[in-house]
Amino acid sequence: MSTQRRALVIGGSMGGLLAANLLHRAGWDVQVFERVGEALAGRGAGIITHDKLFDAIRRAGAVVDGTMGCATHSRVTLDRAGKVLAEMPLEQILTAWGRLYRLLKDVFPAARYHFDKSLTRIEQDAATVTAHFADGSRTVGELLIGADGIRSTVRAQLLPQSKPQYVGYLAWRGLADENAVSDETRRALSDRMGFGLPPGEQILSYLVTGHDNSTRPGHRRFNFVWYRPADEQTGLRDLLTDAAGRHYEYNIPPDRIRREVIAEMHAAAERLLAPAFVDIVRATAEPLFQPVYDLESTELAFGRVALLGDAAFVARPHVGLGVTKAAGDAQSLVDALTAQPDDVAAGVKEYAAKRLEFGRTIVAHARLLGLSVGIPENGGPQSPLMAYLRRPEIVIREIAVPDWAERTLNLSRL
Numbered sequence: 001m002s003t004q005r006r007a008l009v010i011g012g013s014m015g016g017l018l019a020a021n022l023l024h025r026a027g028w029d030v031q032v033f034e035r036v037g038e039a040l041a042g043r044g045a046g047i048i049t050h051d052k053l054f055d056a057i058r059r060a061g062a063v064v065d066g067t068m069g070c071a072t073h074s075r076v077t078l079d080r081a082g083k084v085l086a087e088m089p090l091e092q093i094l095t096a097w098g099r100l101y102r103l104l105k106d107v108f109p110a111a112r113y114h115f116d117k118s119l120t121r122i123e124q125d126a127a128t129v130t131a132h133f134a135d136g137s138r139t140v141g142e143l144l145i146g147a148d149g150i151r152s153t154v155r156a157q158l159l160p161q162s163k164p165q166y167v168g169y170l171a172w173r174g175l176a177d178e179n180a181v182s183d184e185t186r187r188a189l190s191d192r193m194g195f196g197l198p199p200g201e202q203i204l205s206y207l208v209t210g211h212d213n214s215t216r217p218g219h220r221r222f223n224f225v226w227y228r229p230a231d232e233q234t235g236l237r238d239l240l241t242d243a244a245g246r247h248y249e250y251n252i253p254p255d256r257i258r259r260e261v262i263a264e265m266h267a268a269a270e271r272l273l274a275p276a277f278v279d280i281v282r283a284t285a286e287p288l289f290q291p292v293y294d295l296e297s298t299e300l301a302f303g304r305v306a307l308l309g310d311a312a313f314v315a316r317p318h319v320g321l322g323v324t325k326a327a328g329d330a331q332s333l334v335d336a337l338t339a340q341p342d343d344v345a346a347g348v349k350e351y352a353a354k355r356l357e358f359g360r361t362i363v364a365h366a367r368l369l370g371l372s373v374g375i376p377e378n379g380g381p382q383s384p385l386m387a388y389l390r391r392p393e394i395v396i397r398e399i400a401v402p403d404w405a406e407r408t409l410n411l412s413r414l
């Protein structure tokens with residue numbers, strides 16, 4: 001009989017794949033269960049990377065090399081006419097979600113990754129945990145990891161009071177082929193990350209890997225993220241309704257977004273954004289938008305069950321840490337389980353003690369950075385902190401930077 005301990009990982013995206021690979025390499029019998037029925041790699045947009053993410057990817061058994069992403073060397077803030085208002089040097093590697101997914105999926109044994117498996121509930125006793133799926137099947141393990149994202153079924157069962165809170169704005173995103181934009185746009189933004197600050201909004205754009213994950217000039221794509229306000233009851237509800245009148249509660253598939261919604265977004269781009277951003281937005285074949293949420297879990301350990309990644313905490317994208325946080329969670333959990341070889345629940349508890357505080361800190365920091373979008377609460381005037389964060393030289397210094405922890409300290413003193 002095998003003495004391998006069995007781990008059930010719910011969710012086969014970034015958090016799930018990182019945890020699964022690390023546990024597999026630590027000697028566990030790991031099974032991943034993903035709700036979606038086919039490879040996810042075609043979806044997603046740009047990802048800002050950090051050294052800690054690369055450490056985790058190496059530890060997961062994948063190779064980190066020059067093909068990982070596109071290098072950017074500086075950041076600029078552009079005004080409406082495209083004039084540079086502020087610039088600062090910063091080296092960063094920018095990649096696409098699909099590139100990381102492929103990398104992590106390819107190093108994990110395919111036979112242990114199960115598509116089309118939607119968890120419905122879990123139960124546990126002193127020695128085991130059982131996962132029940134929508135197709136009526138179930139499976140038993142000694143550890144279950146809830147890596148099932150912001151709408152986690154695992155969290156909803158164990159911690160129903162922790163729910164995502166809509167923050168009043170959404171992010172339009174998309175990828176435009178580098179060759180689909182003008183020479184001027186390429187010159188303006190090819191090796192630097194660009195920011196724009198229309199009143200009460202914010203846009204940023206940078207180059208990421210291409211369709212074939214290529215980093216070669218001519219084969220890359222421009223990613224953009226454009227934050228725009230949307231009232232939950234009226235604006236957001238309307239945007240989440242398709243042409244047939246069907247309303248999507250959280251995310252509308254890109255091909256269901258109504259034509260007039262896209263046309264209005266294009267018209268707003270012409271009105272509000274620098275020419276390079278307008279070019280990128282218009283050249284994006286399939287734009288999508290995501291409502292922005294804050295999510296804080298009050299607990300991450302439930303006996304043999306652990307929450308990680310977006311199932312545990314979601315910080316607004318301004319910190320640029322979504323995947324890096326999931327990687328840190330996965331490493332911390334596997335380290336704690338390794339340190340407690342005879343007691344899974346004690347390992348899970350040790351993990352939670354370390355990562356709860358971290359999660360709270362980055363959610364708070366991302367909330368603070370959210371002020372840089374410039375939407376005053378209750379329609380009031382801009383606070384001095386908001387005005388400060390929206391200064392052209394400050395926004396490029398604070399948004400999605402590697403040394404965010406030091407910055408938290410500096411900003412909290414203001």
Ligand SMILES: Cc1cc2nc3c(=O)[nH]c(=O)nc-3n(C[C@H](O)[C@H](O)[C@H](O)COP(=O)(O)OP(=O)(O)OC[C@H]3O[C@@H](n4cnc5c(N)ncnc54)[C@H](O)[C@@H]3O)c2cc1C
Nearest residue numbers: 011013014015035044045097118119148149309310322323
């Ligand atoms: C297709 C896709 C594209 C993304 N693109 C981007 C991007 O471009 N930029 C960015 O910053 N972030 C993106 N994200 C989010 C990013 O992956 C997360 O913020 C972060 O990496 C943490 O990942 P996670 O694995 O914890 O959560 P997620 O990436 O949200 O993954 C959760 C996974 O769990 C699965 N799942 C949910 N419920 C169940 C269930 N009941 N049973 C089984 N499986 C379930 C989901 O299908 C999903 O694959 C994307 C996520 C997905 C799923």
